[in-house]
Amino acid sequence: MPDYAFMNQRLFEGDEESVARLTEEALAVGRPALEVLRDGLIAAMRVVGEDFKYNRIFVPEVLLAARAMKAGMAVLQPLLTQSEGAASAGTIVMGTVKGDLHDIGKNLVGMMAEGAGFKIVDLGTNTSADEFIAAVREHDADLLGMSALLTTTMVYMKTVVDAMSDAGLGNVPICIGGAPITQEYANEIGAAGYAADAGSAVQLFKRLTAEGGEEVSASVGP
Amino acid sequence: MSGQTLLEALSERVLLSDGAMGTQLQLAGLEPGGCGEAWNLDRPDRVLAIQRAYVDAGSDCLITNTFGASRIMLERHDESRVAEISRAGVEIARRAFGDRPGFVLGDIGPFGGLLEPYGDVPARRVADAFAEQAGALVAAGADAIIIETQTAFEELELAIGAAREEGAACVIASMAFDLMRDGDEVRTMMGISPEAAIEFMHGHGVDVAALNCGTGVDMPRAADTVRRYRSIHQLPVMAQPNAGQPVLENLQVVYKQPPDEMAAGLEGLLAAGVAIVGGCCGSTPEHIRAFRRILDTTSVEVS
Numbered sequence: 001m002p003d004y005a006f007m008n009q010r011l012f013e014g015d016e017e018s019v020a021r022l023t024e025e026a027l028a029v030g031r032p033a034l035e036v037l038r039d040g041l042i043a044a045m046r047v048v049g050e051d052f053k054y055n056r057i058f059v060p061e062v063l064l065a066a067r068a069m070k071a072g073m074a075v076l077q078p079l080l081t082q083s084e085g086a087a088s089a090g091t092i093v094m095g096t097v098k099g100d101l102h103d104i105g106k107n108l109v110g111m112m113a114e115g116a117g118f119k120i121v122d123l124g125t126n127t128s129a130d131e132f133i134a135a136v137r138e139h140d141a142d143l144l145g146m147s148a149l150l151t152t153t154m155v156y157m158k159t160v161v162d163a164m165s166d167a168g169l170g171n172v173p174i175c176i177g178g179a180p181i182t183q184e185y186a187n188e189i190g191a192a193g194y195a196a197d198a199g200s201a202v203q204l205f206k207r208l209t210a211e212g213g214e215e216v217s218a219s220v221g222p
Numbered sequence: 223m224s225g226q227t228l229l230e231a232l233s234e235r236v237l238l239s240d241g242a243m244g245t246q247l248q249l250a251g252l253e254p255g256g257c258g259e260a261w262n263l264d265r266p267d268r269v270l271a272i273q274r275a276y277v278d279a280g281s282d283c284l285i286t287n288t289f290g291a292s293r294i295m296l297e298r299h300d301e302s303r304v305a306e307i308s309r310a311g312v313e314i315a316r317r318a319f320g321d322r323p324g325f326v327l328g329d330i331g332p333f334g335g336l337l338e339p340y341g342d343v344p345a346r347r348v349a350d351a352f353a354e355q356a357g358a359l360v361a362a363g364a365d366a367i368i369i370e371t372q373t374a375f376e377e378l379e380l381a382i383g384a385a386r387e388e389g390a391a392c393v394i395a396s397m398a399f400d401l402m403r404d405g406d407e408v409r410t411m412m413g414i415s416p417e418a419a420i421e422f423m424h425g426h427g428v429d430v431a432a433l434n435c436g437t438g439v440d441m442p443r444a445a446d447t448v449r450r451y452r453s454i455h456q457l458p459v460m461a462q463p464n465a466g467q468p469v470l471e472n473l474q475v476v477y478k479q480p481p482d483e484m485a486a487g488l489e490g491l492l493a494a495g496v497a498i499v500g501g502c503c504g505s506t507p508e509h510i511r512a513f514r515r516i517l518d519t520t521s522v523e524v525s
Contacts, residue, residue: 055402058413060374063340099255101298104336104411125298126255151468151475151503152254158473179437180468180475188473 002026002036008044014064016071023072033079037117041072045115049199059108062198066111073114088119090209093135094145095123097156102149105178105198109145112198113205129156129163136169142209145201146191148178157181158189165190173208177201228325228365228392229429231282232458232497236522239283239327239462239500240276241510245477247272247287257299259291262310269311273318275507280514282324283498285368286311288359289331292351294343298334305358312362327368327394328359330381337376345380352384360385366392368460371435373398373410375422382426394430394460394498395423399447401438408439408447416450424455432460435502440466440479441487448494458497463487465504477504485512492522 002025010018019041026036048065051057092113096106103125110120121139123131127146136144144164148154157176164170173192176185186194192208195201231237247258250268261269269287276284288311290296293304301307308328315326333351335343356367367385372378378395385393397419399408409415414422416433423431431451433444444463451459466479484505491499499517501509 053403055404055407055409058409059411060340060413063336067339099253101255101334104341150255152248155254155474182470182475184470185473185475188470 002029002031002040004039004043007040008047011041011044011068011072012048012065014061014068016068019068020071020075023075027075027079033076037073037076037080041069041076042116045069045112046199049112049202053197053199059104062108062112066108066115069111069115089117089206090142091119091121091139092143092145092205093121093123093132093139093141094147095127095132096125096147096149097153097160098126098128099156100148100150100153101125102178103147105149106145106147108198109147109177109201112202116202116206118205129160132160133163133167133169136164136172141172143205144172144174145205146174146176148176148181151180154178154180154185157191161189161191175201175204175208226323228283229458231325232430233524235524236492236496236517237282237325237498238280238510238513238517239460239498240273240281240285241501241505241507242465242503243272243285243287243289245504246506257290257296257301259288259296259307259311260299260301260303262287262307262314263303266310266314269314270318273315276510277318277320277322277324279507279511280517281500281510283327283500284315284318284324285327285370285500286315286329286359286364288329288355289370290334292330292333292355294333294335294348294351295331304354308355308358309362312359312364316363325365326363327366328356328362328364328390330355330359330367330369330385332371332373332377337374345376348377349380349384352381353388356381356384356388356390360388360390364390366390366394366429368394368396368432370396370432371398372396373414374412375414378422379426382428386427392429393427394432395426395428396432396434396460396462399433399436399439401436401443408436408443416447417454420451420454420457424457428457430460430498431455431457432462432498434462435464438467439463441484442490445487445490445494445496448491448496452495459495460498460500461491461496462500462502464502465506465509468504479504481506481509481512484509485516488513488516489520492520497524
């Protein structure tokens with residue numbers, strides 16, 4: 001049995017090389033890719049998200065952990081795409097809204113969501129309603145995520161919410177985030193959800209996409 | 223100019239800086255997300271009018287409209303007039319003072335991305351961009367370089383180095399602290415405490431240690447942070463808090479702490495030993511005027 005606690009710790013510390021090696025070793029002793037993903041990688045990322053939420057760690061630590069997660073994912077990816085039951089947690093289209101060029105927070109959410117098994121379609125910054133809608137259609141997205149850092153650009157989120165509805169995509173849940181965003185604002189503009197930090201965002205995505213497919217990261221202790 | 227340098231002035235009295243620029247530009251017609259720095263060349267009259275209003279309100283220092291004027295930030299707006307924009311920013315601020323004495327603080331904001339190894343931007347590229355911007359600001363006659371809204375040591379170090387190499391007479395380093403979830407501690411986005419920040423700034427030869435903006439950092443919280451800075455090193459400290467907490471109004475987030483209410487927090491900042499005060503998001507010429515009234519009627523021991 002691989003020492004998943006040790007692997008979690010290496011991931012938490014952002015040790016890319018060790019995570020990649022331990023992932024390979026776990027596969028070499030015959031553990032299923034899905035188990036390694038769940039117990040070795042995702043379990044650690046959940047702790048990262050939780051510690052970030054409570055300010056026990058900060059952006060640099062999260063970024064390095066996410067990078068270590070990616071190193072492990074790179075080893076698992078070929079096996080996961082072949083294996084059955086490896087359905088992703090869902091597809092999320094995300095971007096920073098039109099007029100806004102800030103992407104650190106959005107990228108952080110994207111990495112954490114990827115770490116939780118979501119497929120991320122990242123439209124980058126300065127994204128128009130039309131671009132969001134086209135991507136949601138093209139990728140048959142389960143959820144749309146929007147970010148804004150500026151108080152002046154966050155108003156565009158309402159434009160997108162309305163445009164999604166007009167385009168007949170009102171059933172796709174929309175989540176929003178960014179420094180000036182609040183739950184109150186999300187309620188006002190009719191967004192399905194708001195999260196204050198990347199870890200909470202992933203929990204929100206899971207909740208809102210829960211009806212579709214099996215949750216790949218079901219309760220595993222840290 | 224009075225012939226006195228910024229540091230000399232600081233040793234004698236508390237200086238008043240200015241308030242927000244971005245929100246004022248938007249009031250003057252800048253579209254959301256537009257490149258406000260380009261107005262230094264395209265709408266200099268409007269930038270000048272804003273800074274004149276701050277001078278009229280009593281500002282001793284003006285911060286140039288160059289927060290996002292590094293090559294890296296301007297490229298995001300497909301704007302190639304890099305040195306010109308910084309140069310014009312200094313000239314407009316100087317013009318805004320007219321015959322009055324005053325200090326022009328050449329502004330350098332974050333480059334807007336993440337440095338390697340956290341992100342994918344090489345340090346060399348950021349150092350070059352800061353050097354280009356600082357060089358233009360210093361050559362145009364800025365009295366100091368102010369490096370604002372910083373959250374990471376790696377980036378701050380590059381900006382301080384650039385300012386020094388380009389010959390800045392005075393370097394002000396300003397960190398953005400956010401209130402943590404426990405509602406008590408403050409840290410930058412990258413996890414830096416005020417104590418760690420002041421140690422770093424002191425170690426890197428910064429002339430004035432500063433703080434600006436930040437989520438949840440109001441006047442009392444800023445005063446607390448100034449006190450924490452000064453408990454470690456006795457550098458002059460500058461503080462530019464936001465005009466209170468943002469609130470939702472007609473689907474827009476606005477800062478609307480009234481001038482008198484914000485100014486009521488000034489006493490606490492002065493007691494904490496602040497050397498330069500100003501305002502960040504949401505502060506207006508009226509806020510600065512309210513600060514001026516208090517500064518003019520309060521005697522402060524400068525230490």
